[in-house]
Amino acid sequence: MRPKPTKFALDDFGSGFSSLNHLAQMPIDIVKIDRSFLDGLTEKRKNQAMLQGIVRLCHDMSLLTVLEGVETDLQRHSIRDAKVDFLQGYLFGRPQSRDRIRDLIARNQATPSIAEKAAGA
Numbered sequence: 001m002r003p004k005p006t007k008f009a010l011d012d013f014g015s016g017f018s019s020l021n022h023l024a025q026m027p028i029d030i031v032k033i034d035r036s037f038l039d040g041l042t043e044k045r046k047n048q049a050m051l052q053g054i055v056r057l058c059h060d061m062s063l064l065t066v067l068e069g070v071e072t073d074l075q076r077h078s079i080r081d082a083k084v085d086f087l088q089g090y091l092f093g094r095p096q097s098r099d100r101i102r103d104l105i106a107r108n109q110a111t112p113s114i115a116e117k118a119a120g121a
Contacts, residue, residue, distance in 0.1 A: 009066070023061060031058045033084070035069025052082045059083070 009030035023031065037051045051067075058065045070076055070089035079087070096104070 020057075023058070023063070028063065030064045030066060032066040032068055032088070035067075035089070037067070038069055038075055038079075048078075048082070051079065051084075055082050055084055 007029040008027060009032055011032045022028070031054075033051070033054060037047060037054070040047050055065050064085045066086040066088055067079060067082075067084045068088050070079070070087045070091045072091060075089075076087065076091060
């Protein structure tokens with residue numbers, strides 16, 4: 001059996017020193033979109049267009065997308081049309097202790113991770 005290829009994620013895309021150039025030049029499979037794109041998303045059409053454009057570009061490049069910082073149901077509903085692959089944030093869970101994470105993993109062995117989905121498992 002061949003080992004699964006290692007997958008890489010570009011974290012906090014859209015903030016700091018990240019750029020569109022990284023998407024084409026780095027060997028990445030997953031783009032974690034910075035939470036700053038949620039700011040004003042429910043009121044500003046420009047923010048919605050920007051998020052949708054980033055997701056569409058990533059999908060055209062066969063990259064999975066994760067939107068960081070989702071904290072409310074209103075945010076979750078406002079990004080539905082963007083077709084983000086995965087959402088991450090306090091709405092879904094707070095930071096946990098190492099022991100709690102081990103228990104969760106042990107109970108959810110059948111649930112594929114983001115990396116496993118990226119590998120096509």
